[in-house]
Amino acid sequence: MIRLVQMSPVALVVLVSVAVTSWMPDSLASEPAYNKKHIEVWHTFVVNSPEEEILARAIESFETANPDIDVEATRIPYHQNLQQFINSSQGGEAPDVIRLSETELAKIGHITVEGLPVLEDLRPHLTPNQRSRFESRSVTAMRYGEPLYAIPASQGSLSLLYNKALFDTAGLEYPRDDWTTGELLQAAKALTNGEVMGLSVPLTWSYWFIPFMTGFGGSLFDDRGDAVFASQETATAVDWFLDLERTHHVVAPGTGLESLSTQFATNTAAMVIDGSWSVNYYLDANIELGQAVMPLVSETGKRMVPLLSYFGWAISKQSDAKVASVKLALWLTSTDVQKEFAIETYMLPTDTSLTVDTDITADPLLAGFLRQTTHGTTVPTTKAANLVFEQLDTALEMTYTGVMDAGEALEAADATLEEVLRQ
Numbered sequence: 001m002i003r004l005v006q007m008s009p010v011a012l013v014v015l016v017s018v019a020v021t022s023w024m025p026d027s028l029a030s031e032p033a034y035n036k037k038h039i040e041v042w043h044t045f046v047v048n049s050p051e052e053e054i055l056a057r058a059i060e061s062f063e064t065a066n067p068d069i070d071v072e073a074t075r076i077p078y079h080q081n082l083q084q085f086i087n088s089s090q091g092g093e094a095p096d097v098i099r100l101s102e103t104e105l106a107k108i109g110h111i112t113v114e115g116l117p118v119l120e121d122l123r124p125h126l127t128p129n130q131r132s133r134f135e136s137r138s139v140t141a142m143r144y145g146e147p148l149y150a151i152p153a154s155q156g157s158l159s160l161l162y163n164k165a166l167f168d169t170a171g172l173e174y175p176r177d178d179w180t181t182g183e184l185l186q187a188a189k190a191l192t193n194g195e196v197m198g199l200s201v202p203l204t205w206s207y208w209f210i211p212f213m214t215g216f217g218g219s220l221f222d223d224r225g226d227a228v229f230a231s232q233e234t235a236t237a238v239d240w241f242l243d244l245e246r247t248h249h250v251v252a253p254g255t256g257l258e259s260l261s262t263q264f265a266t267n268t269a270a271m272v273i274d275g276s277w278s279v280n281y282y283l284d285a286n287i288e289l290g291q292a293v294m295p296l297v298s299e300t301g302k303r304m305v306p307l308l309s310y311f312g313w314a315i316s317k318q319s320d321a322k323v324a325s326v327k328l329a330l331w332l333t334s335t336d337v338q339k340e341f342a343i344e345t346y347m348l349p350t351d352t353s354l355t356v357d358t359d360i361t362a363d364p365l366l367a368g369f370l371r372q373t374t375h376g377t378t379v380p381t382t383k384a385a386n387l388v389f390e391q392l393d394t395a396l397e398m399t400y401t402g403v404m405d406a407g408e409a410l411e412a413a414d415a416t417l418e419e420v421l422r423q
Contacts, residue, residue, distance in 0.1 A: 036070045037324040040095040042085065044078040050280070050345050054337070062331045069324045082107060085316075089118040094316040096325045100150055102141040102310045106386040109144025113317075120315040121147035125326045134333075137378055138350040141310040144381055150312030152350040153333045154341065156275050158211060158306040159372040160184075160295070164288035166191060166270040175271070175292035177371070181215070181240075182298035184271075188250035191270035198250035200260050200269035203242055204400050206392035207307060208273055210377075213237045215297035215304035220379060220388055227388045227417055229395060229410040236299075238399055238406035275309075276369045279346040291368040293375055308376035310350070342366060348373060384421055391417045 041059070045051040052075065059071045074095070076084055082104045088094045090113055100108070111118050126148070131139060138152035162175055170191055175184070188198025201208050210220070218234030221227055245251040252263060261278055263269035265285040273294075282289050294304035313329035315322055331337065338349040342360055348369055354360055361367045379385045394416075395409040404412065 037321045041073045042095045042098040058337045094318045096319040106381045119149040134350045142312045150314035151329045151333045152312045154347045156309045160292045162271045162290045177293045179295040180298045200263040200272040204396045211304035211306040212241045229413045235406040276346040293372045305377045
């Protein structure tokens with residue numbers, strides 16, 4: 001016997017909803033859109049660059065693996081990135097995830113909004129095993145004080161790059177990892193001919209000067225961790241560095257960051273001191289590219305040690321999807337994603353397992369840059385350390401233009417930095 005049941009309007013709506021859901025495809029019925037976590041990501045990769053394409057693929061694969069999370073990626077120009085993030089944080093509209101360098105962390109680590117830091121401390125979100133996967137210096141670089149504000153995704157370093165074809169034409173042996181500055185200078189002189197300069201390096205930028213400073217025995221900080229410029233070793237390094245143009249004429253006058261890469265890419269510089277981030281640009285320009293670690297300083301026997309730089313993925317303190325955001329940051333710094341960035345863009349990995357990955361070590365340029373990172377130095381990720389570079393840039397500029405000699409310029413930089421830090 002069929003029994004008819006009188007249903008209330010509410011019950012009828014429920015029954016119809018269940019019936020409709022039962023015949024819907026699993027892809028539509030399994031996860032209602034309104035339950036998804038939405039993550040906004042800011043990055044600084046160039047539009048339509050290989051880096052941006054790899055990021056897009058990584059996000060797509062993350063969304064496939066995590067159908068409950070929706071990711072929106074936005075490109076912010078690098079020089080606007082930090083200020084826009086500060087402004088959005090102060091307005092309560094910060095993105096969930098942002099790509100930051102250790103230099104940017106040094107500028108933002110002390111900033112608070114309503115008494116709270118603008119970035120999430122990631123120490124509670126990561127297990128010791130997860131942190132141990134990364135090169136230790138890269139983890140330290142992502143700290144501001146004790147808090148860990150970003151997961152290290154990549155590292156970078158200056159190294160010596162050379163044009164094999166120009167060396168072959170001049171009948172010169174290629175640079176070696178045991179090269180000295182004497183050999184570097186001798187080769188640069190032999191390769192300087194007409195419009196072709198032996199070396200390209202920006203002489204008023206402290207980032208490029210630091211390897212020379214360390215090779216001559218100078219240091220940015222004393223044993224107590226205080227910044228110090230005025231030393232005989234650093235003054236000697238300044239003069240040797242600037243004499244590449246002033247005395248030896250192997251560096252084109254006024255070489256800056258843009259002309260640095262243009263000179264080498266157009267075969268008007270036989271060697272360049274540059275980072276792995278420029279490798280694809282030079283390869284696309286059909287340069288027969290070689291690489292060697294920075295040379296030993298003939299006068300001291302010390303290795304020139306460049307400054308290591310880092311980028312990582314940070315989480316906004318204001319994010320209402322912190323767990324999902326950390327999951328995404330770990331995905332973007334995973335072994336597979338780092339490997340893809342390294343092989344396709346020469347972005348150096350921070351995952352220690354990749355230093356012995358045969359797909360990476362088989363590439364002489366990648367392997368060479370990873371060797372260079374073993375001869376690298378770091379500075380504390382602090383507001384004070386960030387000010388060091390501004391003052392050192394000024395000292396180089398004052399010496400380059402002849403306003404002061406090297407010793408005077410470095411002493412002035414010491415005094416200015418001390419005054420700024422007292423404010």
